[in-house]
Amino acid sequence: MAHPFDIDELVQSLKTAASDVVQKDVTTLRGFSERQLQGMAKQAAWIAEATAKAEIDANLRDFFLNNLEDMARNFATTLRGLLAVTIEKVWNALVTTLWKAIEKAAGVALPVPI
Amino acid sequence: MTAFVRRRGDRAIAAMVTLVVVALASGCAVKLAPGYDRTLVDGLAEANENAMTLFASVSSSSRETFDRRENTYNRLIGKFDALRMQAQARPTPRPFVLQILGIGPDPTKAPKDLALLDAPTPKILRTVVDTLTKMRDTDKTQGLNEQLILGFKNSYEISIDQVLTYEKALER
Numbered sequence: 001m002a003h004p005f006d007i008d009e010l011v012q013s014l015k016t017a018a019s020d021v022v023q024k025d026v027t028t029l030r031g032f033s034e035r036q037l038q039g040m041a042k043q044a045a046w047i048a049e050a051t052a053k054a055e056i057d058a059n060l061r062d063f064f065l066n067n068l069e070d071m072a073r074n075f076a077t078t079l080r081g082l083l084a085v086t087i088e089k090v091w092n093a094l095v096t097t098l099w100k101a102i103e104k105a106a107g108v109a110l111p112v113p114i
Numbered sequence: 115m116t117a118f119v120r121r122r123g124d125r126a127i128a129a130m131v132t133l134v135v136v137a138l139a140s141g142c143a144v145k146l147a148p149g150y151d152r153t154l155v156d157g158l159a160e161a162n163e164n165a166m167t168l169f170a171s172v173s174s175s176s177r178e179t180f181d182r183r184e185n186t187y188n189r190l191i192g193k194f195d196a197l198r199m200q201a202q203a204r205p206t207p208r209p210f211v212l213q214i215l216g217i218g219p220d221p222t223k224a225p226k227d228l229a230l231l232d233a234p235t236p237k238i239l240r241t242v243v244d245t246l247t248k249m250r251d252t253d254k255t256q257g258l259n260e261q262l263i264l265g266f267k268n269s270y271e272i273s274i275d276q277v278l279t280y281e282k283a284l285e286r
Contacts, residue, residue, distance in 0.1 A: 085283050
C-alpha cells in the first residue's frame with residue numbers, strides 16, 4: 001500500500017544516515033592525523049639534533065630528509081584514501097535511505113541497488 | 115505519483131529529484147576504494163611483529179654480529195616487498211559515477227588524473243622497504259647505535275601506521 005511521501009522525514013533520515021558514517025570516521029581520521037603529525041615532528045627534531053651533534057653523516061642526513069619527505073607525501077595520499085572510503089560509505093548510506101523511502105511511498109519492493 | 119508528494123518548496127524537491135536521478139544513473143551503490151584484503155592485512159601484521167622484534171634485537175648488538183642478523187633483515191625486506199607487489203596487483207575501482215561528476219577516466223585527460231582513487235599502500239611499502247634496506251646497510255658498514263636505531267624506528271612506525279590504518283579502513 002502506498003504512503004504519502006514526506007520530504008521532511010526523508011531529509012532527516014538522509015542527515016542521520018550521513019552523520020552516522022561521518023562522526024565515526026572523523027574520530028578515526030582525527031586520531032590518525034594526530035599520530036602522524038606528532039611522529040613526523042618527532043622525526044624532524046631527531047634529524048636536526050642528530051645532524052647538529054654529528055651523530056649522522058651527510059649521507060644518512062640526506063637519506064632521512066628524503067625519507068621524511070616521502071612519509072609526508074604518503075600521509076597526504078593515505079588521508080585522501082581514507083576520505084574516499086568515507087565518501088563511499090556516505091554515498092551508499094544515502095542511496096539505501098532513498099531506496100527505502102521510495103519503496104515505502106510507492107508501496108512496492110524495488111530491486112536492491114547494486 | 116504527484117498526489118503523494120507534499121509540496122515543500124521547489125528547491126528541496128529539485129535537489130531530491132536530482133539526487134535520485136544521479137543515484138539511478140550511477141548504478142546506485144558506488145565503490146571508491148579497493149576491496150578489503152584479509153591476507154594483505156594478516157601479512158602486514160605478521161611482518162610488523164617481525165620488524166618490532168628486529169628493532170628490539172639490534173638495540174643490544176654491535177657491527178661485529180651483523181652476520182647473525184643479515185638473514186633476518188633480508189627476510190623482512192623481502193616480505194614487505196612481496197606485500198607491496200600484492201597490493202599493487204589489487205584492482206582499483208573506476209566507478210561510473212565519477213564520469214558523471216566529471217572526474218572519472220577520460221581518454222582526453224592526462225594519466226595522472228586516473229590516480230585519484232589509487233590506494234596509497236604500494237608507495238608506503240616502498241618507503242618501508244627503503245628504510246629497512248638503509249638500516250641493514252648502515253648496520254653492516256658502521257653499526258647501529260641507540261640514536262640511529264631511534265631514527266630508523268621512528269621512520270618505520272610512521273609508515274606502518276599509515277598502511278595499517280588505511281588497509282583496516284577498507285573493511286566496510
